[in-house]
Amino acid sequence: MRDERTGLPVVIVAGLHSDARKEAVDQLLRTVPGSIALHHDLSTAADGTVRRTLRDAAGEVSSGETPLVNDCACCALREDLVPELARLAASGLTRLAVVELWDSVEPKAMAEVVVAHGGDALELTNVITAVDPALVLPCLGNGDDLAEAGLAAAATDQRTVGDTWARQLEYAPVLALVDSEDADDADRALLAQLHPTARQVGARSAELARLAFAGFDVETAAAAQHPSCALLPQEADEAGVATLVWHRRRPFHPERLYEALEDLTCAAARSRGRFWLADRPDTLLAWDAAGGALCVENAGPWLASLPDAAWEMVPAMRRAAAALDWHAEHGDCCQHLVFTSPGLDREGLAQLLDSCLLTDAEYASGREAWRRLPGAFDSLLDPVS
CATH class of the missing domain: 3.40.50.300 (P-loop containing nucleotide triphosphate hydrolases)
Structure with missing residues (x-):
């Protein structure tokens, strides 16, 4: 007993x-x-x-x-x-x-x-x-x-x-x-x-x-x-299986990323993480892919977009994760995607992801210009009810 x-x-x-x-x-x-x-x-x-x-x-x-x-x-x-x-x-x-x-x-x-x-x-x-x-x-x-x-x-x-x-x-x-x-x-x-x-x-x-x-x-x-503070895998390469951790501070161009989705989804057996779209600069987006299928979801605001008073309502683990990843200009806004697969083409995958980021000129135009970029992800993130 x-x-x-x-x-x-x-x-x-x-x-x-x-x-x-x-x-x-x-x-x-x-x-x-x-x-x-x-x-x-x-x-x-x-x-x-x-x-x-x-x-x-x-x-x-x-x-x-x-x-x-x-x-x-x-x-x-x-x-x-x-x-x-x-x-x-x-x-x-x-x-x-x-x-x-x-x-x-x-x-x-x-x-x-x-x-x-x-x-x-x-x-x-x-x-x-x-x-x-x-x-x-x-x-x-x-x-x-x-x-x-x-x-x-x-x-x-x-x-x-x-x-x-x-x-x-x-x-x-x-x-x-x-x-x-x-x-x-x-x-x-x-x-x-x-x-x-x-x-x-x-x-x-x-x-x-x-x-x-x-x-x-x-x-x-x-x-x-949760994508905002997930304990994502680290870089690894063993027995023909590799994990790429791709971390960048610049937002994605929505159209270029959308056009690359099929290739990115099929590039690895498993990929997940959080990402940042230029036309939705305040929104933390979740990336979750397996079996050749990708799910993209709105996971709430980046902490950098919240007023100071709202931070008290944010779970401690979320605040700690953001603090570890904080950037002087962008706060916790970032790209943090992890791809794991046998036969992973790490170099090619990283190049494809980098090509989807804003160019220097696009980045320099500022957030108001970013928001006017074509909303290529609207159909995924704002479905008609």
Whole structure:
């Protein structure tokens, strides 16, 4: 029995690699006495229900169904997850609840649900993504919609396999790796460069159980993913896999960047970061690409554009990140993009990016002239409702 003075420890195990995920969950059930795994199978969502299963090291303990909510399997999961965990907590017999997420469910959303609604009864103690190193690149490079792959969580789910896998991989502080005969040095180098701060452990290692209780902070994890202060990878080159960190202080010309988007998106298996458009000089823009698909989003204002009084409302991590990147003239406005891929043409990519920046003459014309440049990104950033 666990200490009654604390909430029920909850660890989330995520990932598209279902066999690897099961291996990691099985290891936790074997090595943590009194542990229970909770899994919601969303593959039955087309029939109008989500199947819930509870199992321990000996096998299935119970199962049931929960109806869809708003025709959304993930919504049903959110509505059912915390009550089930709270029931386990109330029993006082469970030492660790292992939430095994279904293939395309992203851990960030579920981690925040547990923390927001679990109260004192639940304590999120870590998030783990299970990985087969040989499948990292195939998943990352898969531009198919989840619906095409039979992995959509709702009729309106427009995510792709590649971008979903990237977020699953990069959010978790712990990666549980299975042994794979098909994995080579390039696969392992790619994994290390995509998420260099992650703790990598074997899915069958004894250390996995210890890490399940290590602790987890959803606010820190969210900040680490936000484009304004993301912990982006550093320059690297190993086993034919390279990472380019491209950092500049001059804004992009919107038309030249837009014309180069296809080449830039396809130049790497994964690219992400923040960027600055001359015609929107006060707006921090997010760049997120995987599987040949690019998502560009408005991530709010650069801090340099805010009045001093507004800084008190900005999270401390955001202020600290801006301070580290501050420029006397432009503040935190900058280009900070990271590209990771096997066979990356770093020199050619850097030249293409540089060619999209304002020229000396354009830069010298000043911000008012910049704002009058053609709004090539308007259709992406200001969609008609």
